[in-house]
Amino acid sequence: MPWDRNHMAARAARELRHGYYVNLGIGIPTLVANNIPEGMTVTLQSENGMLGIGPFPYEGEEDADLVNAGKQTISELASTSYFSSSDSFAMIRGGHIDLTVLGAMEVAENGDIANWMIPGKMIKGMGGAMDLVAGVKKIIVVMEHVSKNGDPKFIPACTLPLTGKNVVDMIITDLAVFQRPDHASLFKLIEMAPGVSADEVAGKTTAKYDS
């Protein structure tokens, strides 16, 4: 049975380490915050200028001046700090963030990622994604294994405009987990969802990888 969104987020959470500073993207990556192991200190960064993101506020305590990068109301922690967007991205670009978890439309076998636009169709923009993939130490992509049309998303070369070139370290899909030790290596299939076979993964993947 393929993993659902929560399973994928929980799998990504297993990559967290005590003391990590982490930036989570919008969508499934946000759910990683619900899966931080008990007793582990992980500080979440929000690129709009905050370290130490707390849970959603109690009803009646929402504050328009306190939102995450997805523009959702959040709360602060005793350890929270605030800073400007330029300080925030100095932190990101400067390699001070340990890990980021992002969604993607396509990942290529060489670690390229595309997640910001579909020419002629979707024109939302890249937000902070290009900065994150360029600056954060470890890049994890969480995405469905195939698109809504059933097309593979882990492919030989991206067809959409890139967000970053040769930057992805790990891919977690609803079917499997791929990892590579460095940016010169192929990805290796290291895990599959319960009941998912290597043949099924191979049948839904056009990228080259070590099986």
Next chain:
Amino acid sequence: MQKIYSDAAAALDGLLFDGMTICAGGFGLCGIPERLIDAIQAHGVKDLTVASNNAGIDGEGLGKLLRTRQIRKMISSYVGENKEFERQYLAGELEVEFCPQGTLAERCRAGGAGIPGFYTRTGVGTQVAEGKEHKEFDGEDYILERGIRADLSIVKGWKADESGNLIFRKTARNFNQPMATASHMTVAEVEEIVPVGSLDPDCIHLPGIYVKRLILGAPYDKKIEFRMTRQREAA
């Protein structure tokens, strides 16, 4: 020097001209200079180039200036949540320069700090790098990005003293701080103006040198884009 003006229209008097470039603070609808945007709309100045992380939403924030077609070009990182923007862009009526969020923040910070350009790894190998100078440092590729210097910056703060020293509140600081440094004419609106000496000098986020004109914008009816809450645990 008197920095405090009676309202947004008075604070912008003599500063607006067609074709000008404006840096605007805010992230989504959080910390946007809404009184100043309203005054720019009322003035009718047009062919604006606006550097702002987002373009508001339909009918809110910079979305108001899009609706009136006063903006010719946006320099932004993310413009989702705005149907009118999408329509104008796809119809070729609005020019858009997509700029990675961190690069935009740094372009404004650098512009304001007298740095006309800087090298960054962000965007290497993407559309963003096309036509830009590439340079290798220590075996890594970087691209040259230009600093931004605007004719006018508009920002929103929380409290200011009468000399223009300013503090922001929580995540409403965002782009307001770098945008405020990126021009020689920064107009700030705040929720409270206090006498000189009331703010702790060690806790000023934006020194008054950057704030040329100041208005009290209160009362504010701050908009929330996505209201999320959690249940209280049963006692």
